[in-house]
Amino acid sequence: MASGGMSRLKTTHLGTQMLAKRLERSSDPVPSKAAEIHAFFAKWERVLAAELAQVTTI
Known part of the structure; x- marks a missing residue:
């Protein structure tokens, strides 16, 4: 993610x-x-469940 996936x-x-x-x-x-x-994401993990679910597909 840090190299462009974000x-x-x-x-x-x-x-x-x-x-x-x-x-x-x-x-x-x-x-x-x-x-x-x-x-x-560590700070906002509870609010960003949908975004965190996408991490494995990026």
């Missing part, structure tokens, strides 16, 4: 959309992006 995530959650767009434009190294994605 943009393929289908979501109506505004925060997730904003994170995906920002990571897409970011020049940060992949490990840094991966850590940020992990922290985001």
Whole structure:
């Protein structure tokens, strides 16, 4: 997901959309992006069940 898969995530959650767009434009190294994605989903896992279900297909 950190190397471009985040943009393929289908979501109506505004925060997730904003994170995906920002990571897409970011020049940060992949490990840094991966850590940020992990922290985001760890914090919001209860609200983002549909998005987390897509992770295995991305």
